[in-house]
Amino acid sequence: MSAATTRTAAAARSAAARAVAASLGREESYLRSVVRRFFKHRLAGIGLVVFVAMILVAVLAPLIAPHDPNQIFDEFQAAPSSAHLLGTDPVGRDVLSRLVFGTRVSITVSVGAVSVYVVIGVCLGLAAGYYGKVVDAVLMRVADVFMSFPYFMVILILVAVIGPSLLNITLAIGLLGWPVISRLVRGSVLSIKNQDYVKAGVSLGYSTPKILFQHILPNALSPIIVNATFGIANAIILESGLSFLGLGVRPPAASWGNMLSDAQSITVMTSQPWLWLPPGIAIFVTVLAINFVGDGLRDALESRETKSHR
């Protein structure tokens, strides 16, 4: 009962605050209300903190890692100790240092790949939705073709053909991921282009790129942001998978995926958990955190609270 009262009281307080803001003639800005709704999600807030921490680790890897990730020490397969907090691997490299540098790979590949496919997807989606007819039909059939391939297999083959490297896996994931985004954008454009403000733009003689990028795109942004966030989580898993299969980042460079693949044998699994637990947990925690951020963003951006203008 007391919980219920506190909640009603809190609701009343926030309603009152809003009423005061409205009476002062200034409504809560859109951005501020998005931030408020985002942090109402406790998990989303935690997820964001974790994600930001991961980015910091990636950027500051040389400062954080206790050793050079490729430096070989005398003791190999050593259990965690004060010298090597997470032990050493079969070659004698420091696991913690490799884990820290692996973050770099995961973040670069995922953010890079998602940036590539968001740009492609947005441009093609805008074109398909705005021009319609033949352009739309052709682009969407191409998207269908791309989507009907087993995603992971195609990336696998592509990387196998062009050779595994950081740049190549980023491009492979980036060049194949656009159809989902372009469909999303196309759908938004179809509804937005019939809004009177777009027609007003046409009659005011604005150029088509101006209408597309300044009037339509900003109003179609929220689903793109949400989808891109989930895309980053997905790309991290893809990269780990590729590296695990030996088609990702080339050894000796460290990546969470190839650290896992080095720990495949039964003896390692049973007796040396410091070799596979840390990269596994890193992948799991990062992906989970990003998914929480995505959930929070979706609720914050796509809520009807301020979007309904009436």
Next chain:
Amino acid sequence: MSATELTTRKARERAGVPDGQPLLSVQDLTLHYPIRGGIVSRQTGTVRAVDGVSFDVFPGETLGIVGESGCGKSTTGRAIIRLENPTSGAVVFEGRDLAGLNTRELRRVRLDLQMVFQDPYSSLNPQKRIGDLLAEPLLAHRRASRKVAGERVTEMLDRVGLSAQFKGRYPHELSGGQRQRVGIARALMLDPTLLVLDEPVSALDVSIQAQVLNLLRDLQTELGLTYVFISHGLGAVRYISDRIVVMYLGKVMEVATTADLFAGPRHPYTETLLDAYPAPNPHQRGRERIVVEGDVPNAAKPPSGCVFHTRCPFAREKCRTEEPRLTGGAQGGSHAFACHFPLGEAA
């Protein structure tokens, strides 16, 4: 010289239209939408949204277009400013047929033709501040620097009755009436000669409607504007229009000056529209009315002969078979109607 004459002269000078010539001439405008069906998207029919509409708009006047929903009045308006491409017919503006212009010329000419939209909630981009929305037309066409544009925006806001502090606001912070003022201001930023007002007050409260109509009137005299005022509300049209075009199912039924139309409508459809409008004077409420029944026929399958015959209380055999032409009637002059058996004439 009266206010209207002054407006006419100002408008004529601005547009460079010779005496007695229309600023805008819509000639036999037709807009058909194909209906596609089946798996191969065959064309299975045509919606005749606008079917052979002609009228002239003279500098400085307000031409009202009235009709029920779906009669093609808004489509006509959008075809005038080229948001829709007509199937056939001509829109002659300032002496030039818009259909004959290439993309670049059209883009320039079109700036003189602006539109105010019906729904003030969807006509302003929700992501932009009012100041940016209004400065944008000037900046996009490099007509002013950022600083000058800002001054022009303040001026224009003042002109439409909003204070400069609205510049920093977003559309969702404004009321419907304020937004519609912003919509009008935006349409005026490029100094157009003709404004197509597509039901500019229909979405507003009645008390706000009058304010906006008065604003439009004042702007017309001040700036020498010509209006095409589209509405289904007879009250607003009567208040603001000099002449009125009555449309039904994509065709023009009657064209007359406002006074003539309200004093003596010749087309039975016009009469029903006038009768449907509540009389403000309670003593007039008892009089006989013509009431039509049924709905507007499907524009994909318009009736034969006169399109109104299915609902006209005076329809005869001739109406079912022969389509009446828009004629000047017995007294000639500016009052035109499309009816075989017009009201006020012995049959």
